[in-house]
Amino acid sequence: xxxxxxxxxxxxxxxxxxxxxxxxxxxxxxxxxxxxxxxxxxxxxxxxxxxxxxxxxxxxxxxxxxxxxxxxxxxxxxxxxxxxxxxxxxxxxxxxxxxxxxxxxxxxxxxxxxxxxxxxxxxxxxxxxxxxxxxxxxxxxxxxxxxxxxxxxxxxxxxxxxxxxxxxxxxxxxxxxxxxxxxxxxxxxxxxxxxxxxxxxxxxxxxxxxxxxxxxxxxxxxxxxxxxxxxxxxxxxxxxxxxxxxxxxxxxxxxxxxxxxxxxxxxxxxxxxxxxxxxxxxxxxxxxxxxxxxxxxxxxxxxxxxxxxxxxxxxxxxxxxxxxxxxxxxxxxxxxxxxxxxxxxxxxxxxxxxxxxxxxxxxxxxxxxxxxxxxxxxxxxxxxxxxxxxxxxxxx
Numbered sequence: 565x566x567x568x569x570x571x572x573x574x575x576x577x578x579x580x581x582x583x584x585x586x587x588x589x590x591x592x593x594x595x596x597x598x599x600x601x602x603x604x605x606x607x608x609x610x611x612x613x614x615x616x617x618x619x620x621x622x623x624x625x626x627x628x629x630x631x632x633x634x635x636x637x638x639x640x641x642x643x644x645x646x647x648x649x650x651x652x653x654x655x656x657x658x659x660x661x662x663x664x665x666x667x668x669x670x671x672x673x674x675x676x677x678x679x680x681x682x683x684x685x686x687x688x689x690x691x692x693x694x695x696x697x698x699x700x701x702x703x704x705x706x707x708x709x710x711x712x713x714x715x716x717x718x719x720x721x722x723x724x725x726x727x728x729x730x731x732x733x734x735x736x737x738x739x740x741x742x743x744x745x746x747x748x749x750x751x752x753x754x755x756x757x758x759x760x761x762x763x764x765x766x767x768x769x770x771x772x773x774x775x776x777x778x779x780x781x782x783x784x785x786x787x788x789x790x791x792x793x794x795x796x797x798x799x800x801x802x803x804x805x806x807x808x809x810x811x812x813x814x815x816x817x818x819x820x821x822x823x824x825x826x827x828x829x830x831x832x833x834x835x836x837x838x839x840x841x842x843x844x845x846x847x848x849x850x851x852x853x854x855x856x857x858x859x860x861x862x863x864x865x866x867x868x869x870x871x872x873x874x875x876x877x878x879x880x881x882x883x884x885x886x887x888x889x890x891x892x893x894x895x896x897x898x899x900x901x902x903x904x905x906x907x908x909x910x911x912x913x914x915x916x917x918x919x920x921x922x923x924x925x926x927x928x929x930x931x932x933x934x935x936x937x938x939x940x941x942x943x944x945x946x947x948x949x950x951x952x953x954x955x956x957x958x959x960x
Contacts, residue, residue, distance in 0.1 A: 611864035617855035639666025692930030741892015876942035
């Protein structure tokens, strides 16, 4: 017998379906020059500070005196302390190193953290939404409440009309590229505290924030350490999609009434889960991550982020001139583009692929409220991004 909840999933993961369609087109048109503005993989190489750290760590692994085997499940102190100092204390947020859990990326942890929860909790997600949040909870058999995010509400979700136990929020948002300011985010923290709800806050794209009134961490909001778990990734911050490293913050104050009675916390439960199911992130990856917090590392990754955000600016301006309604692309590397009237998300995907040889991501793949939109990413190389815009312009 298999877990029957897997039968409730769509036939394939969104990005796997896109890859299948692109592969089929390439087989029929082997000379086609395909430019992808779809899947959010980075294209710029790792920065010099990271490369230097990787080489040094590799040399250490070649010497018996400095060789490292299994590391601590929470992560090495050198990285966790750097995270606390640079990502939190520098922003006036008090955080302890034992509240940081280093991982192989935000995708794994946002999908796995739900294992700590009862099957009966009610989950709220925005619509459109990053598919992992939904699929991982469908696998567990949970009820999901959808919070529509549309142009009419500036793609900001309304508070649930009925009680929910867990809320997934991702800001800057994937896929819409939009953000919540401090006042908007405070409403969600207040709701969670009032309702006894838990917020899963995915901050994977916080490094791309340009606006002063957009928080880089939910813990910039008073009360959040009592009701929120936060996920971070170096994939888009420092180009670690091939290196794999990120971290999750689980404040010790986050406790349900049940956990208080048991004198336990989510921090303790997550540590127990990780100790059982996770052998830790590689030493090389953690040394590489540590390097981005050095003065040289900070400057180098900021230059790469500026490169991608310039792509986003060029895309936003060009598409707007072409007559498209474009959202996002200001504090995030994603642009949410309304497709022409009478066209579906997948229909526009097919038109872009077949007529312009450009790959986008159909918005409906992120949820029903995403129908009528496509997501474009700014992670391409500049020359390809410019060429893709020229091709899109020819679609008329």
